[in-house]
Amino acid sequence: MPKKYQIHTQTAAPRFHPIGKYATIEFRENCAGSCRKCVKKKCVYDIFKENVLHMSAMDEPEYLYTCMSCFRCIQECTKGIFSRTINPDYRTLGDEYWRADTLHRIWYQAHMGKIPVSGAGYRGPFVGPGFDSMWTDMSEIVRPTRDGIHGREYINTSIELSRRITRLEFNPDLSLASPVPPIQEIPLPLLFQPATDLVINEHVLLSAAKAARRLGTLMFVRPQDVTEALRPYADSLIPCLTRDDFKEHGDMIQASRVIELADAPGIETVFEAVRRIHPDVAILVGMPLDARSAGRARDLAKTGVDSLHFTADDHGNEREAQTPRFLKEMIREIHLELVENAVRQRINLVFSGGIAMAEHMAKALICGADAVTADLALLIAMECRLCGRCRNGLRCPVELDQPFDTGWGSQRIVNLIGAWHNQLIEVMGAMGMREARRLRGEVGRSMWFEDLERDHFGPIFGERKVSGLG
Amino acid sequence: MKQTPHITQLPETKEARSRFRNTIGKYTIKRSSRCISCGLCAELCPYGVHPRYEKFSKPLRPVEHKCIGFKCKENDYYCIDRCPEKALTLRLNPVLETLGDYRWTAEMLIAHWEMAETGNLPVVGLEYNLGCSGGGFDKIRFRLPDPADYRDISDEEIDLGLDLNKRKDGRPERRLSLPCYSGGMSYGSMALTALVGRARAAARLNTLTCTGEGGYPKEFLPYADYVITQVATGLFGVREETIQCAPVIEFKYAQGAKPGLGGHLLGDKVTPEVAAMRETVVGSSLFSPFPFHSVYSVEDHKKHVDWVKEVNPRGLVSVKVSTPTDVDMVAVGSYYAGAHIVHIDGSYGGTGAAPDIAKKNIAMPIEYAIPKVHQFLKDEGIRDEVCLIASGGIRNAMDVAKAIALGADGAVIGTAELVALECVRCGNCESGRGCARGIASTDHELGHMMSEAYTEQRIVNMYMAWRKQWCDLLRQFGMQSVRELVGRSDLLVHLDYLDEAERARYQPAPRQQLII
Numbered sequence: 013m014p015k016k017y018q019i020h021t022q023t024a025a026p027r028f029h030p031i032g033k034y035a036t037i038e039f040r041e042n043c044a045g046s047c048r049k050c051v052k053k054k055c056v057y058d059i060f061k062e063n064v065l066h067m068s069a070m071d072e073p074e075y076l077y078t079c080m081s082c083f084r085c086i087q088e089c090t091k092g093i094f095s096r097t098i099n100p101d102y103r104t105l106g107d108e109y110w111r112a113d114t115l116h117r118i119w120y121q122a123h124m125g126k127i128p129v130s131g132a133g134y135r136g137p138f139v140g141p142g143f144d145s146m147w148t149d150m151s152e153i154v155r156p157t158r159d160g161i162h163g164r165e166y167i168n169t170s171i172e173l174s175r176r177i178t179r180l181e182f183n184p185d186l187s188l189a190s191p192v193p194p195i196q197e198i199p200l201p202l203l204f205q206p207a208t209d210l211v212i213n214e215h216v217l218l219s220a221a222k223a224a225r226r227l228g229t230l231m232f233v234r235p236q237d238v239t240e241a242l243r244p245y246a247d248s249l250i251p252c253l254t255r256d257d258f259k260e261h262g263d264m265i266q267a268s269r270v271i272e273l274a275d276a277p278g279i280e281t282v283f284e285a286v287r288r289i290h291p292d293v294a295i296l297v298g299m300p301l302d303a304r305s306a307g308r309a310r311d312l313a314k315t316g317v318d319s320l321h322f323t324a325d326d327h328g329n330e331r332e333a334q335t336p337r338f339l340k341e342m343i344r345e346i347h348l349e350l351v352e353n354a355v356r357q358r359i360n361l362v363f364s365g366g367i368a369m370a371e372h373m374a375k376a377l378i379c380g381a382d383a384v385t386a387d388l389a390l391l392i393a394m395e396c397r398l399c400g401r402c403r404n405g406l407r408c409p410v411e412l413d414q415p416f417d418t419g420w421g422s423q424r425i426v427n428l429i430g431a432w433h434n435q436l437i438e439v440m441g442a443m444g445m446r447e448a449r450r451l452r453g454e455v456g457r458s459m460w461f462e463d464l465e466r467d468h469f470g471p472i473f474g475e476r477k478v479s480g481l482g
Numbered sequence: 483m484k485q486t487p488h489i490t491q492l493p494e495t496k497e498a499r500s501r502f503r504n505t506i507g508k509y510t511i512k513r514s515s516r517c518i519s520c521g522l523c524a525e526l527c528p529y530g531v532h533p534r535y536e537k538f539s540k541p542l543r544p545v546e547h548k549c550i551g552f553k554c555k556e557n558d559y560y561c562i563d564r565c566p567e568k569a570l571t572l573r574l575n576p577v578l579e580t581l582g583d584y585r586w587t588a589e590m591l592i593a594h595w596e597m598a599e600t601g602n603l604p605v606v607g608l609e610y611n612l613g614c615s616g617g618g619f620d621k622i623r624f625r626l627p628d629p630a631d632y633r634d635i636s637d638e639e640i641d642l643g644l645d646l647n648k649r650k651d652g653r654p655e656r657r658l659s660l661p662c663y664s665g666g667m668s669y670g671s672m673a674l675t676a677l678v679g680r681a682r683a684a685a686r687l688n689t690l691t692c693t694g695e696g697g698y699p700k701e702f703l704p705y706a707d708y709v710i711t712q713v714a715t716g717l718f719g720v721r722e723e724t725i726q727c728a729p730v731i732e733f734k735y736a737q738g739a740k741p742g743l744g745g746h747l748l749g750d751k752v753t754p755e756v757a758a759m760r761e762t763v764v765g766s767s768l769f770s771p772f773p774f775h776s777v778y779s780v781e782d783h784k785k786h787v788d789w790v791k792e793v794n795p796r797g798l799v800s801v802k803v804s805t806p807t808d809v810d811m812v813a814v815g816s817y818y819a820g821a822h823i824v825h826i827d828g829s830y831g832g833t834g835a836a837p838d839i840a841k842k843n844i845a846m847p848i849e850y851a852i853p854k855v856h857q858f859l860k861d862e863g864i865r866d867e868v869c870l871i872a873s874g875g876i877r878n879a880m881d882v883a884k885a886i887a888l889g890a891d892g893a894v895i896g897t898a899e900l901v902a903l904e905c906v907r908c909g910n911c912e913s914g915r916g917c918a919r920g921i922a923s924t925d926h927e928l929g930h931m932m933s934e935a936y937t938e939q940r941i942v943n944m945y946m947a948w949r950k951q952w953c954d955l956l957r958q959f960g961m962q963s964v965r966e967l968v969g970r971s972d973l974l975v976h977l978d979y980l981d982e983a984e985r986a987r988y989q990p991a992p993r994q995q996l997i998i
Contacts, residue, residue: 056918081908082918087502095577131911133832134841135583138617148843150742151806371843435839442742442844468850472971473979482978
């Protein structure tokens with residue numbers, strides 16, 4: 013049995029005060045001043061400790077990052093003057109996909125390296141768009157697998173990025189006749205793809221590269237971004253090349269385990285030339301996720317490609333479509349196209365865009381992906397607020413555009429991915445899955461909103477008259 | 483022989499006020515310094531928003547949660563208009579935005595606090611039957627009743643009894659007086675006063691409460707006939723005598739909030755008392771594995787059931803499972819293994835601590851699981867021999883009624899009881915010293931914030947308010963017993979399955995973009 017893959021996390025505090033969800037309000041006119049019974053002094057969680065002076069000099073609302081929402085300060089203030097509201101900055105944090113609570117959760121995981129755990133039940137909508145309209149299954153009948161804290165079994169989360177042959181052939185002397193491609197394996201179904209339209213500099217990339225090396229995964233990188241500081245991490249990088257420029261980057265190809273070639277007509281004709289430079293290199297072909305993807309995947313699967321890499325937009329949506337489909341549907345389409353053409357086993361599918369939570373990783377695999385990439389989440393782990401100021405050439409509020417300690421940055425990313433990995437193990441354990449590779453396309457281990465409505469509400473309520481989620 | 487209900491008359495409701503100095507209401511009323519203490523507002527308000535002590539001329543702070551808000555404007559006692567000094571201002575309470583969530587909205591929380599305080603349904607305009615989740619119970623409505631069906635009978639004449647044993651196997655045919663009982667909460671995870679208060683309330687209501695996995699404290703013994711002993715995967719605190727004294731023994735295979743995952747009690751929480759109760763070592767973390775390590779098949783499960791039946795010849799057996807795709811087969815297997823009660827716990831249920839990813843994603847919501855299991859049991863021809871109990875995301879009286887109409891015999895309630903004790907669902911039950919509001923905490927300070935009497939009365943009050951809703955519903959459909967409602971899914975409609983014109987006749991699903 014191989015050594016158990018474990019991600020060692022370590023607390024990495026934020027450098028800046030994160031944007032909190034709540035702000036306090038005090039109707040000061042009736043305050044007794046420095047009340048000896050001031051609820052701020054009595055806070056069970058001591059969240060006002062940092063600004064104890066604030067109690068007697070309340071100039072502006074306090075933006076509470078760590079408020080635990082117990083409401084005791086509001087309900088116990090001797091004068092009833094203490095209240096709170098949503099922090100206006102929190103309202104504008106993120107967007108409709110990368111919501112403020114998603115960012116908060118990423119920050120928490122990057123800080124602590126722990127799975128978010130809470131009491132009380134689920135608090136969100138019954139069902140939501142995208143991945144929120146499917147549930148993962150578990151079973152009292154199928155044996156669960158136990159890893160993590162229970163540690164009885166080993167749940168293997170590794171996947172391959174190299175192509176596979178579907179059958180072996182032998183010579184008359186029983187020696188192996190089939191050429192067996194080299195195996196490129198990574199220990200978790202997650203790669204890195206730093207966003208290129210936000211802050212991207214050597215410190216950001218170096219933090220991510222260091223984290224990729226520690227985690228044993230790989231990071232997509234543009235050749236122009238590979239500085240001298242990044243070169244020592246070449247075996248953790250996937251240089252993104254094209255048919256036209258790959259010859260200029262022979263040194264990168266030689267140093268890398270995996271390279272990506274941008275899709276182009278006749279791209280398969282250069283695979284051989286690439287392998288002449290580095291025979292063991294795995295070749296990914298990268299392309300946008302759009303309506304052509306499934307057909308292109310089917311065609312390329314019959315060539316010598318190892319993996320295909322599809323990139324959706326930041327919200328996980330299909331590109332260049334009037335009514336774009338979400339990653340979930342797109343993965344299904346591509347996966348099933350390959351299954352129907354009996355070529356799914358040969359290659360691996362990697363999807364980028366919109367992977368914001370650990371559950372997205374598990375659900376993408378269920379839909380048919382081999383792996384996904386973390387993109388915006390890497391920056392968010394380093395405190396990015398998705399404010400977009402960098403796009404306009406403005407200063408980054410958390411100074412990611414300035415030199416910073418890449419050890420801190422990589423630890424934050426390792427913490428986030430460590431927490432995601434543990435969550436993947438949790439859901440796989442509940443499902444009774446021992447291998448991430450076995451989860452690929454295993455929709456039988458999931459439940460979909462449309463199916464549940466049809467099967468369980470249909471017989472009671474008849475025909476559904478509302479399309480979509482209602 | 484059917485047992486007669488323990489109570490022939492309804493338990494008394496009486497005011498059980500908030501433990502906190504400032505209550506949270508839908509509206510806020512502020513009194514400015516212009517107030518001259520004339521006392522007119524106190525005289526006018528029939529809801530007691532403006533308390534005033536005799537021989538004390540200063541006005542007291544308004545009891546805001548009693549205020550009925552802007553709809554009062556049409557009354558001649560509207561204090562805002564009548565105040566001679568215009569010293570009073572009324573507005574929606576801004577703190578509501580920071581309270582509640584899609585499933586338990588701020589109004590639902592406030593309404594349940596009010597029910598627990600008074601035993602009556604709130605007079606303030608609060609939506610307490612529907613959340614903003616946009617699906618499941620929040621989109622299911624009871625059909626508009628035919629006025630001709632109305633049955634003019636009093637609440638006392640309506641039977642809300644729940645039969646736990648339908649197997650006719652010679653064991654007690656226990657009937658509860660409510661169509662629900664309390665969910666398991668462990669010793670060590672909750673303040674002891676909360677646990678004992680719940681048991682006292684169960685006794686007064688002739689229903690049941692459950693030990694959870696933490697063992698059976700001696701304080702439960704006076705109420706033993708109303709306390710379920712839970713046998714969970716860690717087998718903590720399970721002894722022959724705790725099985726023998728229980729009317730129902732519940733095997734917990736899984737929990738809806740974290741199906742397929744085990745439990746983990748942090749070492750810090752394993753105090754000498756908890757360790758003694760669980761028969762473990764002080765300060766050492768305790769794991770409840772998933773599933774039972776001794777159960778690898780339905781035959782093994784049957785051995786478990788046979789074991790407790792042998793130990794307690796008068797005990798009924800409940801099997802609690804979560805809601806995966808094959809929940810229907812699990813239910814049937816449990817029946818054939820000898821269970822009296824099949825308890826299915828849906829994915830949106832409560833917990834003391836669970837990974838957020840599990841609460842949101844693993845297993846199906848209870849709304850789907852109930853009709854699935856109900857129908858499968860019917861097809862097997864055994865529905866009439868099983869008591870099917872649903873839980874997990876059943877928040878209020880109407881959710882219970884909808885669950886019953888979908889096919890359950892009754893429900894298990896957890897979160898609502900905690901809300902009655904003024905839980906705000908902040909979700910920090912497990913962190914640090916535990917619940918800051920003193921409910922789910924054994925901390926030397928926090929764990930003593932409320933009394934057993936307070937707990938008991940608040941819970942009794944809440945169920946009595948719920949009872950009014952159930953009685954009203956049954957009357958409208960011409961029913962005298964809640965058992966007539968079981969499986970009557972023909973009385974339900976789902977807004978997404980109605981034509982637009984038909985849908986317009988029903989209350990729309992509340993829509994609100996919440997910041998969570």
